[in-house]
Amino acid sequence: MPTPYALPTEADKVKPWSWDDYYDFPRDLIGYGVKSHNPQWPNNARIAVSFVINYEEGAENSVLNGDLHSETYLWEAPGGDPRVQERSLIVESDYEYGSRAGVWRLFRLFNKHGIKFTLYGVGKALEDNPAVARSCVENGHDVASHGYRWIDFHGMPPAEEKAMVKKGIESITKVCGAPPKGWYYGRLSPRSHALVWDVYKEMGIPLLWMSDSYADDVPYWKDVPSETGKEHPEGMLIVPYSYGMAPPGAEFCATVANRATVADCNDFKFDVPTGFSAPHDFYDHLKNAFDILYEEGTEGMPKMMTIGLHCRITGKPARLAALKKFVEYIEGKEGVWITTRTGIAEHFREKFPYSKVRLA
Secondary structure: OOOOOOOOOOHHHOOOOOOOOOOOOOOOOOOOOOOOOOOOOHHHOOEEEEEEEEEOOOOOOOHHHOOOEOOOOOOOOOOOOOOEOOOOHHHHHHHHHHHHHHHHHHHHHHHHOOOOOEEEEOHHHHHHOHHHHHHHHHOOOEEEEOOOOOOOOOOOOHHHHHHHHHHHHHHHHHHHOOOOOEEOOOOOOOOHHHHHHHHHHHHOOOOOEEOOOOOOOOOEEEOOHHHOOOOOOOOEEEOOOOOOOOOOOHHHHHHHHHOOOOOOOEHHHHHOOOOOOOHHHHHHHHHHHHHHHHHHHHOOOOEEEEEEEEOOOOOOHHHHHHHHHHHHHHHOOOOEEEOOHHHHHHHHHHHOOOOOOOOO
């Protein structure tokens, strides 16, 4: 069929796609239906709120990390051509702000309010600044794996990606003292779900949840293709995230500003032309989302709200003021369960154990 998009040269010569029984998870366009699904949050909470801090600084594309080019994604002036076999000091310093200052500003806010968050920790980033991991562990926060590198895995060969998955788990285990119970890639490949599942099983580590999905407002189960025919399949619990756009490949970075983006309650939208232009936009968006979900919970359809944050984005003072205002707003509401993604997964698993070919 014709397409309105600018495709790479000789795209028509690319090998046609075909279904892979091992890597391809079937789509589900039906979901829970008109009545949604009541996850029965603890204490009859009307809404579960999950704050997520993405810690990626130092693991992004850089020739210092052995990459071909510099990063162009998720910094204050996105787009433009990547620097090939050169450093981009401006981009590097923006990422460094997140690890030097932004992360601690976010931590101070949540620790002051007694809020437990989930850290999406990139393995290399935590190796470069282990104090971040230690602070999370000491304050009882949830550390999940965000991969070993903050790069696009889409075209990586399966064996190489699988090795990187294992390295990501080992890295978190080393700096935190325990393996990650959950996983979120962000820049995943079509094979990532299956590869992450395989590595956890091979290492004998429980994978409680995956968050590389934006398909619902409550958790749901997926059948795992590699478990086909097994007597006791475990299924994969999906705890949907709030993001929505994988970055273009490096060859298309120059046109990122012209690409449509989809993101909900995620500060990612500060760094795209179609997103938030000021901190009050972020606050208004979060408040409106919360109010609607809270209303649905009052009507017997409780939901989950995820707020995605980045140290180099909301870790900056003006944006943190908007986040602080939102935290104070929801603290004044009854029936709000603020918890980690592992907390949500553990609750859902207990209440709604996996059963093959069903959602909950």
